[in-house]
Amino acid sequence: MAEEEDIAVxxxxxxxxxxxDETLQIYHYPCPCGDRFEIALMDLQDDATDIxxxxxxxxxxxxxxxxxxxxxxPPPPAPEPAEQQQQVPVAV
Numbered sequence: 001m002a003e004e005e006d007i008a009v010x011x012x013x014x015x016x017x018x019x020x021d022e023t024l025q026i027y028h029y030p031c032p033c034g035d036r037f038e039i040a041l042m043d044l045q046d047d048a049t050d051i052x053x054x055x056x057x058x059x060x061x062x063x064x065x066x067x068x069x070x071x072x073x074p075p076p077p078a079p080e081p082a083e084q085q086q087q088v089p090v091a092v
Contacts, residue, residue, distance in 0.1 A: 007051060009051065009060050010061055011061045011062075012061065012063075013037075013052075013061050013062070013063060015070075018063070022071075025040060025042065026039065027039050027040075027044075031056070031057065032059070033054060033056050035055060035056035035057070037053060037059070037061050038055065039051070041071065045070055050062055050064075
């Protein structure tokens, strides 16, 4: 955590102000350079980081969020019952 305190962030942004891409599982926020800050949902869920970075410039923002408010991962798909194969008699 001491490492994160040394990071110079451009701004602090509430997660509610960010856009969530469900397909990519990434939060986005507009960057002054014209691109977007990005942070993966998995990074937020794992407490790996709360810093979103812009891929086009050196700016970073700190994302303010509550772990309980993050989207829950989708449940794993239920296994489909194996179809019983009917053996068809073969005429000889």
